[in-house]
Amino acid sequence: MTEYRWLLPSVLLGDGQDGRTVRRSTRDWFVDIVIFALCAFGTLALLGELQASGTRVSDFEQLLAALACVAVWLRRRWPVGLCLVLTVITTYFILAGPPAAVALFTVAVHRAFNVSGPILLLNLLTVLPSAQLRPDPTLPFWVNVGITEAALLAIFAWGMVVRARRQLVWSLRAQADKAAEEARRLERERIAREMHDVLAHRISILSLHAGALEFRPDAPAEEISRAAGAIRGSAHQALQDLREVIGVLRAGDAEEPTPERPQPTLDDLPGLVAECRQAGMRVELEVEAGEVPERVGRDAYRIVQEALTNARKHAPEVPVSISVGGVAGQGLGIRVRNRLPARAGRGMGIPGSGSGLIGLTERASLLGGRLSYGPTPGGEFEVEAWLPWKT
Structure with missing residues (x-):
């Protein structure tokens, strides 16, 4: 199931087993580029809104917001750590809000609720000091707090929905793989039973003729020739049956099923x-x-x-x-x-x-x-x- 590793809710860049690194796929690169562009656009839009409302934004905060946008590229390797750092930063530097929202969404998608739930609670708690330290002049305090927390809950819920869908898809594909493997195992068992029946019959006949030659070395030449012919025919048929089953087993993973030889009735x-x-x-x-x-x-x-x-x-x-x-x-x-x-x-x-x-x-x-x-x-x-x- 390695081809479905990207669907696993716990598998992120750097989470490979045995210390191996999970590399970004083409899809991962595309998603990360789009998310980085959205973070940059959202940060610039928020900067323009703050400046239009007369809120002073320092150069340090703008630099910090730019670094937060760049740090989004690390969300696959350190989702929890990145979310915690950005949550603390946004307590006062609200311009880093878009990257922090992306980090929260990533944690909701890629981590179980026993990890993502406390992080959500921390985000909700930091809204109160953030609204107190950097109030919105156009909104009352509690309205600002309510809108921000509703937005955080919506982002987290969206991430949980994405996580649940990925888990469902992975589970269905894993079940399909397991069913296919079970079908291959049953088919091999069926072939083994068939070959036991066929080869045991062929070899017992071969042994019977060989035993007759062993105990009657003075038999007439015609009888010896007939027995030798029967031995040759049984051995040839046994080898042919063996080649057929080996061919079926070798072609077991092929896309097209190998046609079976006619079965006796x-x-x-x-x-x-x-x-x-x-x-x-x-x-x-x-x-x-x-x-x-x-x-x-x-x-x-x-x-x-x-x-x-x-x-x-x-x-x-x-x-x-x-x-x-x-x-x-x-x-x-x-x-x-x-x-x-x-x-x-x-x-x-x-x-x-x-x-x-x-x-x-x-x-x-x-x-x-x-x-x-x-x-x-x-x-x-x-x-x-x-x-x-x-x-």
């Missing part, structure tokens, strides 16, 4: 099962569902994919049965079962993060469904899910 389940059968798994698939919504179909595909990946890891030689069915309005049910291995340690030894099924549970919950997994009393491992399917 429920219609792609037969292809997934065929790929697993080619890798040597025994898989039975039963689908009794019509045209399901795209997101429901994608999540159902990912659930089946992760369940098959776990089956390859922990029970590669055990048959797996998959049943998917449902109707619109009642939801889509998914059940993946396989017998638990006869003895522990018969899996392929593929390392896993342990977060695959947890991630699928979160995916189902986000969609409004549910997912459970674990061994059954019948000696099977079951992954069961229900996803809402609205009409």
Whole structure:
């Protein structure tokens, strides 16, 4: 949010963090030049009015008023100190009134009320001795005091309004930045989940074929060639998926969103099962569902994919049965079962993060469904899910 630092009510020239100096922007230079010109014009106009009313203005007071106008350039670096000095000066030298008003406005804009409030009170209190020491011959004492204090209150209120507006703009922009950052974080998490599902599936198939070559080095040349081709194809597809996600992550801060590759749906389940059968798994698939919504179909595909990946890891030689069915309005049910291995340690030894099924549970919950997994009393491992399917 550094590009919005000028909006912060406490950030002034010299208020940079870690001792760094905040430099004036082009906008700051323009505003300061205009304010300096207004101070000079207001001081000259006040001088002419005082002289026209017969009030004597000394050369020292004119010099002091000129220096006060020049000191306005310091209002960004030392707003409180400048306002205090000019407040004391204007107690007697009223020609410095315009720069003092600018200093009060600056404090109201750039400092919290616990700082600007006492300074306003000091300004209001100094009006009484100023009106007594330098009375206006054209106005009664209390009228002069009332007009001056009303002017100070109006200037201070204007500064508070400007401060409130800047705080609101800064807050809205900060919230927008936070929302954009949160959206980028969620998108990266979604990509990470997708890549976990895809790469775990690809690498488990690759490991299955490699394990077959390791334990059957005397297999026929045709079978070895087919397994090597499957390894090559799985590795190539895994690398392609990895390049795609890296490209998306690198383009995450670009203005134009990177188009996503086509996502799998429920219609792609037969292809997934065929790929697993080619890798040597025994898989039975039963689908009794019509045209399901795209997101429901994608999540159902990912659930089946992760369940098959776990089956390859922990029970590669055990048959797996998959049943998917449902109707619109009642939801889509998914059940993946396989017998638990006869003895522990018969899996392929593929390392896993342990977060695959947890991630699928979160995916189902986000969609409004549910997912459970674990061994059954019948000696099977079951992954069961229900996803809402609205009409």
